[in-house]
Amino acid sequence: MGDVLSYAVRGLTRRHGVGGHSVLANDRIDLDVRQGEVFGVLGPNGAGKTTLVRQLMGLLRPDAGTITMFGRDVRAAPDLPxxxxxxxxxxxxxxxxxxxxxxxxxxxxxxxxxxxxxxxxRDDILDELGLTAVADRPLARLSGGQRRLACVATALVGDRPVLVLDEPTTGLDPIARRAVWGALQRRRDTTGTTVVLITHNVLEAESVLDRVAVLESGRVIACDTPGQLKASVSGDVRLDLAWRHEPPADDPTVAMLAGLATTNGRRWTVRLDPATAREALGRLTTGAALAALDDFSLATPSLEDVYLTLGGASRDLERT
Amino acid sequence: MTIVPDARDAPAILAALQPEPSMDPSLEPSPGLSVEPLSVEPLSVKPLSVEPSSGPSTVPLPLPIPMPARLGPPKMPLATRFGTAFGAVYRGQLARSKVGRIPLLFVASFQSIGILVLLRGILDVDNTTAAGQVVAGSTVLVVAFVALNLLAQRFGALRAAGALDYYLTLPIPPAAVVLGTAASYATFAAPGTVITALLGALLYNLPITGLWLLLPVVVLSGVCLAGLGAVVGLLAPRPELATIAGQLGMSIVLFLGVIPADRLPEIGRVARDVLPSSYAVDALAAAFQPGVDWSKVVVDLAVCAAVGIAALAVAAVTLRRVGTS
Known part of the structure; x- marks a missing residue:
């Protein structure tokens, strides 16, 4: 069994608008989406995610580049998607x-x-997504989350080999979100369904995606498994400190951290290699600065760190 | 892995932190756009849970299950047949707030009935040709109200919202979307055509024996005007313009259909010949005459059918073109 590519994208370029006001929404994008994987497109608003998936569905024509589905050119067979x-x-x-x-x-x-x-x-999918109780109500009369969930149900019904979902879990409560993630993984595991989903939610990307492409200003700035991406960008860990009041400036550890931290009021965020972070935290929590320390957290890099380290500028990724 | 403890517990926690997070250099991926498989064994996706992750990782997540062993290229799903797609679009559209359609029925027929009553006071009832045309014109107006006006509005709104994507990403013929939507509106307007035609025949003392012609006339003019209405709605750059264009189209059908042809100025007669609904009006008007010229009726209906098919084809192409820029 060889690798079957659900999508092979090469040099995909698409510009919106004309002349001086035009925007390069997708800039020479290359992607391979393998059959039976949950593939994510992560990026902030305006990164070109929707432009990308609309081209994958044949709803937008690329200015340049090719898209093949299971080896067949989408331009030659527009009904394929x-x-x-x-x-x-x-x-x-x-x-x-x-x-x-x-x-x-x-x-x-x-x-x-x-x-x-x-x-x-119909009954199976309503049951799977927990929509049975609202089956008879028009979508417009549901809450935003339930309405979105109902739309997810229409996308999943009919068992296609590929699912292309533009922010399927936006606005969903945690239970509904988990139901969607479960439904996607079930399809991948039982029938080898390929899932391409857009997200700007870091937790979603880390929890359900087999691989993720990080988009920034129309370019793919990274593409790998969430774990590999995190390991690749940096061995650094993130130390977050919250101070009760101004920490003693003459403390050498505090002075060292102050020089490296990005601060937000009395909240400091410092990126350090794990050993230094541990040592610094050790000295802080045993020294004079402890009296001023209100709270702290030490975390391994998240996909948000990956995004920022790779040059991503926008800060509107969601974390919950 | 996130720890947010009380600051006083720090030493214990630091001790627990000793095994470093996996920063194994062998995990270093190739730079740039890595599209290489994860490992030599294809599709052996690493369980997500072993990766260090930040954020509230206490959220219970579905456990990744091993990938299926066999994955060939999928069977290509067939495109859905026209009849099935039409039926599904029709049923879906019919279900759209049924309550709101009852007023639609009244509005569509009241307008036409009003015109019938108004002209009754002006027109010479003994002139059956003119009377037949007024009744036929008013009846076709009911169709125009739905097909031109409402369909243009609907497709204008769908286009403006970017909601055409829903239909364009289903394996169905676009013509089924146009016709299915039109048919759902028509279901509520159809009784209006019967009421208008019957009431008109009564008011103007016209025979109703040929009234069965109403069925082909309504269907064919409906297809014709629905196609045009959809094209207008799809091409309008803004939904307000779609609404205005649809209403304008309906007004043209009204004037050129209701006013007898021999009373129109020259330019009006030319416009009347160009307007496809005129042929539907003429065919229905013939049904109210004592001696029906069947060859002319067949020709009129054939024109309607031909324009209808052409309009539908144009609408289908427009739907795809507008939706996939």
Whole structure:
């Protein structure tokens, strides 16, 4: 068995607008998405994530570059993405006034689920995502999170080999979010479904993604497993300190940390190699500065650190 | 791995921290865009839980399960047939707030009935040609209200919101979206056409034996005007313009359909010949005459059908083109 690529993207470039106001939304992007992996696209707002996935779905034409799905060129067969992939877009006006059950059932029919099977298929997915109780209510009358969850149900129904999801868990409560993650992993594990999902949530990226591409200003600045990415950028750990009141400036450890810290009021964040961090924390918690220390945390790098270290400038990634 | 303890517990915690986080240099990946497999064994994805992670890692997460052993290229799903897709779009659209459609039924027919009553006071009832045309024009107006006006609004709104993506990423023919949506509106407007035609026949003393023609006339003019309405809605750069264009189209159908052809100025007659709904009006008007010229009716309906198919094709192409810029 060789590697089957669900998507192979080469040199993908797309510019929005014309002339002086144009923006290079995707800049020579290369990506391989293997069959049966949960592949994430992480980046801040405006990084070009949606432009990328809309091209993967054939909704935008690339200015340059190629996209193949399972070895077939999408330009030569424009109906390929619609047949192979279930898609969750950002807007749901087309479904807003439909009751949840009807939205799911009619979408299933449009993906070729037989009339005989549609009821069972619909009930299964509503049950899987915890939507059974609101099955008869129109999407527009649900809470934002439930409404998004119902849209996720329409994207998942009909068992496509590929799922392309633009921020599937935005606005969901933790339980619903976990239900979505579970549903995606179940499909990957049982049928080898490939998942491409956009996120700007670091926790999501670290929890569910097999691999992640980090996007910044239209470019892929890194692409690997979350663990490898974190290990690659830095061996540093992050030491966060919160002071009750001004720490003693004459303490040598405090002085050393003050020189390295980015500060936010009395909150300090310092990136250090693990040994130095441990030593510094040891001296702080046994020395005179302890009286001024309110709280501290010591953490290994997160994907947010990866993003910042790689040159990412924006700070609107979510952490929870 | 995040520790947020009380500062006083620091020594104990520091001791527990001794085994360093995995900073094994052998894990160093190749720089740049690594698209290499993780390991020599394909798809042996490392369990996520062994990676050090920050943030509230106490959130319970589904455990990664080993990947399936067999993964060939997937079977290519077939495109969904027109009939199935049409049925699904129709059923979905029909379910959209059913309550809101009842007023629609009244608005669509009241407008036409109002015109019938208004013209009853002006028109010479003995002129069956003119009377037939007024009744037929008012009936087709009900169709135009739905197909041109409401469909243009709907597709204008879908385009503006970027919601066409939903349909364009399903394996269905775009024409099924246009026709399915139109048919759902038509379901609520259809009774209005029957009421208008019957009431018109009553008001103007016209025979109703040929009224079965209403069915092909409504269906064909519906396809025709729905296609045009969808194109107008899809091409309008802003939803407000789609609404205005749809209403303008409906007004044109109203004036050119209701005013008898022989009373129109020359330019009006030319416009009437260009407007596809005129052929539907003429076919239906013939049904109210004592002697029906069937060959003319068939020709009129054929024109409607031909324009309908063309309009639908244009709408389908426009839907794909507008949605995939």
């Amino acid at each position: 619609a047949r192979l992939a279930g898609y969750l877009g950002q807007d749901d006006l087309a479904l807003a006034e439909l009751p949840v059950a009807t939205a799911v059932a009619t979408t299933a029919r449009m993906r070729g689920v037989s009339r005989a099977a549609v009821r069972e298929v």
